[in-house]
Amino acid sequence: MVVGRNPVNGAMFMILSLVGVAGLFVLLNAFFLAVLQILVYAGAVMVLFLFIVMLLDVDVVSKRSPGNLTIAAGTVSVFLLGLGFVALLDRPQMLPEPTLLAPERLPSLETPMAFVTGIQAYGYSLFTKYMLPFQMTGLLLLVAMIGIIVLSKRFENKSV
Amino acid sequence: MTLHSVILVAGILFITGFLGVLLRRNTLIVLMSVELMLNAVNLAFVGFSRYNNTMDGAVFVFFIITVAAAEVAVGLAILVALFRRRQTVMLDTINQLKD
Structure with missing residues:
Protein backbone atom coordinates (compact mmCIF):
# COMPACT_ATOMS: atom_id res chain seq x y z
CA MET A 1 0.00 0.00 0.00
CA SER A 62 4.52 9.57 -9.18
CA LYS A 63 5.60 9.63 -5.59
CA ARG A 64 6.47 12.79 -3.76
CA SER A 65 10.10 13.33 -3.06
CA PRO A 66 10.14 13.61 0.74
CA GLY A 67 11.58 16.63 2.47
CA ASN A 68 14.36 16.62 5.00
CA LEU A 69 11.97 16.87 7.94
CA THR A 70 9.97 13.89 6.66
CA ILE A 71 13.08 11.77 6.28
CA ALA A 72 14.23 12.72 9.78
CA ALA A 73 10.82 11.90 11.31
CA GLY A 74 10.62 8.56 9.50
CA THR A 75 14.13 7.56 10.50
CA VAL A 76 13.61 8.52 14.15
CA SER A 77 10.28 6.68 14.38
CA VAL A 78 11.55 3.50 12.76
CA PHE A 79 14.59 3.62 15.02
CA LEU A 80 12.43 4.03 18.13
CA LEU A 81 10.20 1.14 17.12
CA GLY A 82 13.20 -1.06 16.41
CA LEU A 83 14.58 -0.15 19.82
CA GLY A 84 11.29 -1.23 21.40
CA PHE A 85 11.38 -4.55 19.54
CA VAL A 86 14.94 -5.22 20.65
CA ALA A 87 14.08 -4.36 24.25
CA LEU A 88 11.06 -6.63 24.08
CA LEU A 89 12.71 -9.62 22.44
CA ASP A 90 15.85 -9.31 24.49
CA ARG A 91 14.07 -10.03 27.77
CA PRO A 92 11.35 -12.63 27.20
CA GLN A 93 10.77 -13.01 30.92
CA MET A 94 9.54 -9.40 31.09
CA LEU A 95 6.16 -10.41 29.69
CA PRO A 96 5.29 -14.06 30.34
CA GLU A 97 2.81 -15.99 28.29
CA PRO A 98 -0.82 -14.99 28.69
CA THR A 99 -2.97 -17.42 30.59
CA LEU A 100 -6.73 -17.62 30.55
CA LEU A 101 -8.50 -17.67 33.90
CA ALA A 102 -12.07 -18.64 34.66
CA PRO A 103 -14.43 -15.65 34.37
CA GLU A 104 -15.74 -14.01 37.53
CA ARG A 105 -19.30 -14.62 38.55
CA LEU A 106 -20.28 -11.00 39.18
CA PRO A 107 -17.79 -8.36 38.10
CA SER A 108 -17.49 -5.12 40.02
CA LEU A 109 -15.22 -2.11 40.00
CA GLU A 110 -12.74 -3.74 42.37
CA THR A 111 -12.74 -7.08 40.59
CA PRO A 112 -13.12 -6.26 36.89
CA MET A 113 -14.66 -8.71 34.49
CA ALA A 114 -12.28 -11.33 33.23
CA PHE A 115 -11.54 -11.77 29.55
CA VAL A 116 -14.36 -13.89 28.17
CA THR A 117 -15.30 -14.54 24.59
CA GLY A 118 -19.04 -14.06 24.70
CA ILE A 119 -20.86 -11.07 23.29
CA GLN A 120 -22.79 -10.43 26.51
CA ALA A 121 -19.56 -9.41 28.22
CA TYR A 122 -19.26 -6.51 25.78
CA GLY A 123 -22.83 -5.47 26.45
CA TYR A 124 -22.33 -5.70 30.19
CA SER A 125 -19.24 -3.49 30.05
CA LEU A 126 -20.82 -1.04 27.61
CA PHE A 127 -23.88 -0.44 29.74
CA THR A 128 -22.26 -0.33 33.17
CA LYS A 129 -18.65 0.79 33.34
CA TYR A 130 -18.48 2.51 29.96
CA MET A 131 -21.91 4.08 29.91
CA LEU A 132 -20.67 7.66 29.41
CA PRO A 133 -18.20 6.79 26.58
CA PHE A 134 -20.95 4.76 24.97
CA GLN A 135 -23.30 7.74 24.93
CA MET A 136 -20.48 10.01 23.77
CA THR A 137 -19.95 7.61 20.86
CA GLY A 138 -23.58 8.01 19.92
CA LEU A 139 -23.20 11.79 20.06
CA LEU A 140 -20.06 11.55 17.92
CA LEU A 141 -21.89 9.56 15.28
CA LEU A 142 -24.68 12.13 15.25
CA VAL A 143 -22.18 14.99 14.86
CA ALA A 144 -20.43 13.12 12.04
CA MET A 145 -23.73 12.52 10.27
CA ILE A 146 -24.78 16.16 10.47
CA GLY A 147 -21.32 17.26 9.39
CA ILE A 148 -21.39 15.04 6.32
CA ILE A 149 -24.81 16.33 5.35
CA VAL A 150 -23.62 19.93 5.66
CA LEU A 151 -20.41 19.16 3.75
CA SER A 152 -22.17 17.37 0.94
CA LYS A 153 -24.81 20.03 0.48
CA ARG A 154 -24.29 22.27 -2.51
CA PHE A 155 -24.63 25.90 -1.56
CA GLU A 156 -26.21 27.60 -4.56
CA ASN A 157 -25.78 31.30 -5.37
CA LYS A 158 -23.19 31.78 -2.69
CA SER A 159 -19.66 32.89 -3.29
CA VAL A 160 -17.32 31.39 -0.73
CA MET B 1 0.89 -17.36 19.96
CA THR B 2 2.54 -15.09 22.48
CA LEU B 3 2.08 -11.48 23.38
CA HIS B 4 5.42 -10.70 21.76
CA SER B 5 4.31 -11.77 18.33
CA VAL B 6 1.10 -9.75 18.66
CA ILE B 7 3.03 -6.62 19.65
CA LEU B 8 5.49 -7.26 16.82
CA VAL B 9 2.75 -7.49 14.19
CA ALA B 10 0.98 -4.44 15.62
CA GLY B 11 4.19 -2.42 15.55
CA ILE B 12 4.93 -3.41 11.96
CA LEU B 13 1.39 -2.47 10.92
CA PHE B 14 1.68 0.85 12.74
CA ILE B 15 5.01 1.75 11.16
CA THR B 16 3.66 0.82 7.73
CA GLY B 17 0.76 3.21 8.22
CA PHE B 18 3.07 5.90 9.58
CA LEU B 19 5.39 5.69 6.58
CA GLY B 20 2.35 5.80 4.33
CA VAL B 21 1.22 9.03 5.97
CA LEU B 22 4.68 10.49 5.62
CA LEU B 23 5.57 9.42 2.11
CA ARG B 24 2.42 9.42 0.00
CA ARG B 25 0.95 12.48 -1.66
CA ASN B 26 -2.47 11.11 -2.49
CA THR B 27 -4.88 12.11 0.26
CA LEU B 28 -6.92 8.91 -0.14
CA ILE B 29 -3.87 6.77 0.53
CA VAL B 30 -2.98 8.94 3.51
CA LEU B 31 -6.45 8.38 4.99
CA MET B 32 -6.11 4.63 4.40
CA SER B 33 -2.75 4.69 6.20
CA VAL B 34 -4.36 6.42 9.18
CA GLU B 35 -6.91 3.60 9.24
CA LEU B 36 -4.08 1.07 9.21
CA MET B 37 -2.48 2.78 12.22
CA LEU B 38 -5.76 2.70 14.14
CA ASN B 39 -6.08 -0.97 13.29
CA ALA B 40 -2.61 -1.71 14.62
CA VAL B 41 -3.57 -0.04 17.88
CA ASN B 42 -6.71 -2.20 17.97
CA LEU B 43 -4.59 -5.31 17.62
CA ALA B 44 -2.30 -4.24 20.45
CA PHE B 45 -5.34 -3.46 22.61
CA VAL B 46 -6.80 -6.92 22.13
CA GLY B 47 -3.44 -8.55 22.74
CA PHE B 48 -2.89 -6.72 26.01
CA SER B 49 -6.49 -7.27 27.04
CA ARG B 50 -6.05 -10.99 26.58
CA TYR B 51 -2.74 -10.83 28.40
CA ASN B 52 -4.13 -8.93 31.41
CA ASN B 53 -7.25 -11.10 31.41
CA THR B 54 -9.57 -8.09 31.54
CA MET B 55 -12.38 -6.99 29.27
CA ASP B 56 -11.48 -3.29 29.15
CA GLY B 57 -9.13 -3.26 26.17
CA ALA B 58 -11.48 -5.34 24.06
CA VAL B 59 -14.33 -2.95 24.87
CA PHE B 60 -12.17 0.03 23.98
CA VAL B 61 -11.54 -1.47 20.54
CA PHE B 62 -15.27 -1.11 20.02
CA PHE B 63 -15.03 2.65 20.56
CA ILE B 64 -11.97 2.94 18.32
CA ILE B 65 -13.75 1.17 15.48
CA THR B 66 -16.67 3.59 15.83
CA VAL B 67 -14.40 6.64 15.84
CA ALA B 68 -12.50 5.30 12.83
CA ALA B 69 -15.69 4.78 10.86
CA ALA B 70 -16.90 8.31 11.67
CA GLU B 71 -13.49 9.72 10.79
CA VAL B 72 -13.44 7.99 7.41
CA ALA B 73 -16.93 9.24 6.58
CA VAL B 74 -16.13 12.85 7.47
CA GLY B 75 -12.70 12.74 5.85
CA LEU B 76 -14.04 11.39 2.58
CA ALA B 77 -16.83 13.99 2.58
CA ILE B 78 -14.22 16.74 3.02
CA LEU B 79 -12.17 15.14 0.26
CA VAL B 80 -15.10 15.12 -2.16
CA ALA B 81 -15.87 18.76 -1.35
CA LEU B 82 -12.21 19.62 -1.91
CA PHE B 83 -12.09 17.76 -5.20
CA ARG B 84 -15.21 19.56 -6.36
CA ARG B 85 -13.49 22.89 -5.82
CA ARG B 86 -9.85 22.23 -6.67
CA GLN B 87 -10.06 19.23 -9.02
CA THR B 88 -7.18 17.53 -7.20
CA VAL B 89 -6.54 15.44 -4.12
CA MET B 90 -2.76 15.68 -4.18
CA LEU B 91 -1.28 16.99 -0.97
CA ASP B 92 1.47 19.16 -2.46
CA THR B 93 -0.96 21.13 -4.60
CA ILE B 94 -3.17 21.96 -1.63
CA ASN B 95 -1.05 24.70 -0.13
CA GLN B 96 -3.32 27.70 -0.21
CA LEU B 97 -2.98 28.37 3.52
CA LYS B 98 0.80 28.25 3.28
CA ASP B 99 1.23 31.58 1.51
Whole structure:
Protein backbone atom coordinates (compact mmCIF):
# COMPACT_ATOMS: atom_id res chain seq x y z
CA MET A 1 0.00 0.00 0.00
CA VAL A 2 2.84 2.37 0.77
CA VAL A 3 5.04 1.48 -2.18
CA GLY A 4 2.39 0.85 -4.83
CA ARG A 5 1.22 3.63 -7.13
CA ASN A 6 -2.30 2.53 -7.95
CA PRO A 7 -4.84 3.50 -5.25
CA VAL A 8 -7.10 0.56 -6.12
CA ASN A 9 -4.28 -1.92 -5.56
CA GLY A 10 -3.53 -0.20 -2.28
CA ALA A 11 -7.15 -0.55 -1.17
CA MET A 12 -7.13 -4.25 -2.08
CA PHE A 13 -4.01 -4.87 -0.02
CA MET A 14 -5.59 -2.84 2.78
CA ILE A 15 -8.59 -5.21 2.76
CA LEU A 16 -6.18 -8.15 2.85
CA SER A 17 -4.40 -6.77 5.90
CA LEU A 18 -7.70 -5.97 7.67
CA VAL A 19 -8.89 -9.53 7.15
CA GLY A 20 -5.53 -10.72 8.45
CA VAL A 21 -5.99 -8.64 11.60
CA ALA A 22 -9.46 -10.16 11.98
CA GLY A 23 -7.84 -13.59 11.84
CA LEU A 24 -5.45 -12.52 14.58
CA PHE A 25 -8.47 -11.43 16.66
CA VAL A 26 -9.88 -14.94 16.25
CA LEU A 27 -6.58 -16.39 17.39
CA LEU A 28 -6.78 -14.13 20.46
CA ASN A 29 -10.29 -15.48 21.23
CA ALA A 30 -11.93 -12.10 20.51
CA PHE A 31 -14.50 -13.53 18.11
CA PHE A 32 -16.97 -10.67 18.36
CA LEU A 33 -14.29 -8.12 17.51
CA ALA A 34 -13.20 -10.23 14.52
CA VAL A 35 -16.74 -10.21 13.16
CA LEU A 36 -16.99 -6.47 13.85
CA GLN A 37 -13.69 -5.89 12.07
CA ILE A 38 -14.83 -7.73 8.95
CA LEU A 39 -18.22 -6.01 8.91
CA VAL A 40 -17.16 -2.44 9.66
CA TYR A 41 -13.68 -2.18 8.19
CA ALA A 42 -13.54 -4.61 5.30
CA GLY A 43 -17.24 -4.20 4.58
CA ALA A 44 -18.23 -0.59 5.08
CA VAL A 45 -15.07 1.50 5.30
CA MET A 46 -13.19 -0.03 2.39
CA VAL A 47 -16.26 -0.03 0.17
CA LEU A 48 -16.53 3.69 0.93
CA PHE A 49 -12.87 4.15 0.04
CA LEU A 50 -13.20 2.27 -3.24
CA PHE A 51 -16.32 4.22 -4.08
CA ILE A 52 -14.51 7.51 -3.55
CA VAL A 53 -11.53 6.29 -5.60
CA MET A 54 -13.92 5.49 -8.42
CA LEU A 55 -15.79 8.78 -8.01
CA LEU A 56 -12.72 11.00 -8.02
CA ASP A 57 -11.03 9.00 -10.79
CA VAL A 58 -7.56 9.49 -9.34
CA ASP A 59 -4.94 8.54 -11.86
CA VAL A 60 -1.63 6.86 -11.16
CA VAL A 61 0.89 9.44 -10.10
CA SER A 62 4.52 9.57 -9.18
CA LYS A 63 5.60 9.63 -5.59
CA ARG A 64 6.47 12.79 -3.76
CA SER A 65 10.10 13.33 -3.06
CA PRO A 66 10.14 13.61 0.74
CA GLY A 67 11.58 16.63 2.47
CA ASN A 68 14.36 16.62 5.00
CA LEU A 69 11.97 16.87 7.94
CA THR A 70 9.97 13.89 6.66
CA ILE A 71 13.08 11.77 6.28
CA ALA A 72 14.23 12.72 9.78
CA ALA A 73 10.82 11.90 11.31
CA GLY A 74 10.62 8.56 9.50
CA THR A 75 14.13 7.56 10.50
CA VAL A 76 13.61 8.52 14.15
CA SER A 77 10.28 6.68 14.38
CA VAL A 78 11.55 3.50 12.76
CA PHE A 79 14.59 3.62 15.02
CA LEU A 80 12.43 4.03 18.13
CA LEU A 81 10.20 1.14 17.12
CA GLY A 82 13.20 -1.06 16.41
CA LEU A 83 14.58 -0.15 19.82
CA GLY A 84 11.29 -1.23 21.40
CA PHE A 85 11.38 -4.55 19.54
CA VAL A 86 14.94 -5.22 20.65
CA ALA A 87 14.08 -4.36 24.25
CA LEU A 88 11.06 -6.63 24.08
CA LEU A 89 12.71 -9.62 22.44
CA ASP A 90 15.85 -9.31 24.49
CA ARG A 91 14.07 -10.03 27.77
CA PRO A 92 11.35 -12.63 27.20
CA GLN A 93 10.77 -13.01 30.92
CA MET A 94 9.54 -9.40 31.09
CA LEU A 95 6.16 -10.41 29.69
CA PRO A 96 5.29 -14.06 30.34
CA GLU A 97 2.81 -15.99 28.29
CA PRO A 98 -0.82 -14.99 28.69
CA THR A 99 -2.97 -17.42 30.59
CA LEU A 100 -6.73 -17.62 30.55
CA LEU A 101 -8.50 -17.67 33.90
CA ALA A 102 -12.07 -18.64 34.66
CA PRO A 103 -14.43 -15.65 34.37
CA GLU A 104 -15.74 -14.01 37.53
CA ARG A 105 -19.30 -14.62 38.55
CA LEU A 106 -20.28 -11.00 39.18
CA PRO A 107 -17.79 -8.36 38.10
CA SER A 108 -17.49 -5.12 40.02
CA LEU A 109 -15.22 -2.11 40.00
CA GLU A 110 -12.74 -3.74 42.37
CA THR A 111 -12.74 -7.08 40.59
CA PRO A 112 -13.12 -6.26 36.89
CA MET A 113 -14.66 -8.71 34.49
CA ALA A 114 -12.28 -11.33 33.23
CA PHE A 115 -11.54 -11.77 29.55
CA VAL A 116 -14.36 -13.89 28.17
CA THR A 117 -15.30 -14.54 24.59
CA GLY A 118 -19.04 -14.06 24.70
CA ILE A 119 -20.86 -11.07 23.29
CA GLN A 120 -22.79 -10.43 26.51
CA ALA A 121 -19.56 -9.41 28.22
CA TYR A 122 -19.26 -6.51 25.78
CA GLY A 123 -22.83 -5.47 26.45
CA TYR A 124 -22.33 -5.70 30.19
CA SER A 125 -19.24 -3.49 30.05
CA LEU A 126 -20.82 -1.04 27.61
CA PHE A 127 -23.88 -0.44 29.74
CA THR A 128 -22.26 -0.33 33.17
CA LYS A 129 -18.65 0.79 33.34
CA TYR A 130 -18.48 2.51 29.96
CA MET A 131 -21.91 4.08 29.91
CA LEU A 132 -20.67 7.66 29.41
CA PRO A 133 -18.20 6.79 26.58
CA PHE A 134 -20.95 4.76 24.97
CA GLN A 135 -23.30 7.74 24.93
CA MET A 136 -20.48 10.01 23.77
CA THR A 137 -19.95 7.61 20.86
CA GLY A 138 -23.58 8.01 19.92
CA LEU A 139 -23.20 11.79 20.06
CA LEU A 140 -20.06 11.55 17.92
CA LEU A 141 -21.89 9.56 15.28
CA LEU A 142 -24.68 12.13 15.25
CA VAL A 143 -22.18 14.99 14.86
CA ALA A 144 -20.43 13.12 12.04
CA MET A 145 -23.73 12.52 10.27
CA ILE A 146 -24.78 16.16 10.47
CA GLY A 147 -21.32 17.26 9.39
CA ILE A 148 -21.39 15.04 6.32
CA ILE A 149 -24.81 16.33 5.35
CA VAL A 150 -23.62 19.93 5.66
CA LEU A 151 -20.41 19.16 3.75
CA SER A 152 -22.17 17.37 0.94
CA LYS A 153 -24.81 20.03 0.48
CA ARG A 154 -24.29 22.27 -2.51
CA PHE A 155 -24.63 25.90 -1.56
CA GLU A 156 -26.21 27.60 -4.56
CA ASN A 157 -25.78 31.30 -5.37
CA LYS A 158 -23.19 31.78 -2.69
CA SER A 159 -19.66 32.89 -3.29
CA VAL A 160 -17.32 31.39 -0.73
CA MET B 1 0.89 -17.36 19.96
CA THR B 2 2.54 -15.09 22.48
CA LEU B 3 2.08 -11.48 23.38
CA HIS B 4 5.42 -10.70 21.76
CA SER B 5 4.31 -11.77 18.33
CA VAL B 6 1.10 -9.75 18.66
CA ILE B 7 3.03 -6.62 19.65
CA LEU B 8 5.49 -7.26 16.82
CA VAL B 9 2.75 -7.49 14.19
CA ALA B 10 0.98 -4.44 15.62
CA GLY B 11 4.19 -2.42 15.55
CA ILE B 12 4.93 -3.41 11.96
CA LEU B 13 1.39 -2.47 10.92
CA PHE B 14 1.68 0.85 12.74
CA ILE B 15 5.01 1.75 11.16
CA THR B 16 3.66 0.82 7.73
CA GLY B 17 0.76 3.21 8.22
CA PHE B 18 3.07 5.90 9.58
CA LEU B 19 5.39 5.69 6.58
CA GLY B 20 2.35 5.80 4.33
CA VAL B 21 1.22 9.03 5.97
CA LEU B 22 4.68 10.49 5.62
CA LEU B 23 5.57 9.42 2.11
CA ARG B 24 2.42 9.42 0.00
CA ARG B 25 0.95 12.48 -1.66
CA ASN B 26 -2.47 11.11 -2.49
CA THR B 27 -4.88 12.11 0.26
CA LEU B 28 -6.92 8.91 -0.14
CA ILE B 29 -3.87 6.77 0.53
CA VAL B 30 -2.98 8.94 3.51
CA LEU B 31 -6.45 8.38 4.99
CA MET B 32 -6.11 4.63 4.40
CA SER B 33 -2.75 4.69 6.20
CA VAL B 34 -4.36 6.42 9.18
CA GLU B 35 -6.91 3.60 9.24
CA LEU B 36 -4.08 1.07 9.21
CA MET B 37 -2.48 2.78 12.22
CA LEU B 38 -5.76 2.70 14.14
CA ASN B 39 -6.08 -0.97 13.29
CA ALA B 40 -2.61 -1.71 14.62
CA VAL B 41 -3.57 -0.04 17.88
CA ASN B 42 -6.71 -2.20 17.97
CA LEU B 43 -4.59 -5.31 17.62
CA ALA B 44 -2.30 -4.24 20.45
CA PHE B 45 -5.34 -3.46 22.61
CA VAL B 46 -6.80 -6.92 22.13
CA GLY B 47 -3.44 -8.55 22.74
CA PHE B 48 -2.89 -6.72 26.01
CA SER B 49 -6.49 -7.27 27.04
CA ARG B 50 -6.05 -10.99 26.58
CA TYR B 51 -2.74 -10.83 28.40
CA ASN B 52 -4.13 -8.93 31.41
CA ASN B 53 -7.25 -11.10 31.41
CA THR B 54 -9.57 -8.09 31.54
CA MET B 55 -12.38 -6.99 29.27
CA ASP B 56 -11.48 -3.29 29.15
CA GLY B 57 -9.13 -3.26 26.17
CA ALA B 58 -11.48 -5.34 24.06
CA VAL B 59 -14.33 -2.95 24.87
CA PHE B 60 -12.17 0.03 23.98
CA VAL B 61 -11.54 -1.47 20.54
CA PHE B 62 -15.27 -1.11 20.02
CA PHE B 63 -15.03 2.65 20.56
CA ILE B 64 -11.97 2.94 18.32
CA ILE B 65 -13.75 1.17 15.48
CA THR B 66 -16.67 3.59 15.83
CA VAL B 67 -14.40 6.64 15.84
CA ALA B 68 -12.50 5.30 12.83
CA ALA B 69 -15.69 4.78 10.86
CA ALA B 70 -16.90 8.31 11.67
CA GLU B 71 -13.49 9.72 10.79
CA VAL B 72 -13.44 7.99 7.41
CA ALA B 73 -16.93 9.24 6.58
CA VAL B 74 -16.13 12.85 7.47
CA GLY B 75 -12.70 12.74 5.85
CA LEU B 76 -14.04 11.39 2.58
CA ALA B 77 -16.83 13.99 2.58
CA ILE B 78 -14.22 16.74 3.02
CA LEU B 79 -12.17 15.14 0.26
CA VAL B 80 -15.10 15.12 -2.16
CA ALA B 81 -15.87 18.76 -1.35
CA LEU B 82 -12.21 19.62 -1.91
CA PHE B 83 -12.09 17.76 -5.20
CA ARG B 84 -15.21 19.56 -6.36
CA ARG B 85 -13.49 22.89 -5.82
CA ARG B 86 -9.85 22.23 -6.67
CA GLN B 87 -10.06 19.23 -9.02
CA THR B 88 -7.18 17.53 -7.20
CA VAL B 89 -6.54 15.44 -4.12
CA MET B 90 -2.76 15.68 -4.18
CA LEU B 91 -1.28 16.99 -0.97
CA ASP B 92 1.47 19.16 -2.46
CA THR B 93 -0.96 21.13 -4.60
CA ILE B 94 -3.17 21.96 -1.63
CA ASN B 95 -1.05 24.70 -0.13
CA GLN B 96 -3.32 27.70 -0.21
CA LEU B 97 -2.98 28.37 3.52
CA LYS B 98 0.80 28.25 3.28
CA ASP B 99 1.23 31.58 1.51
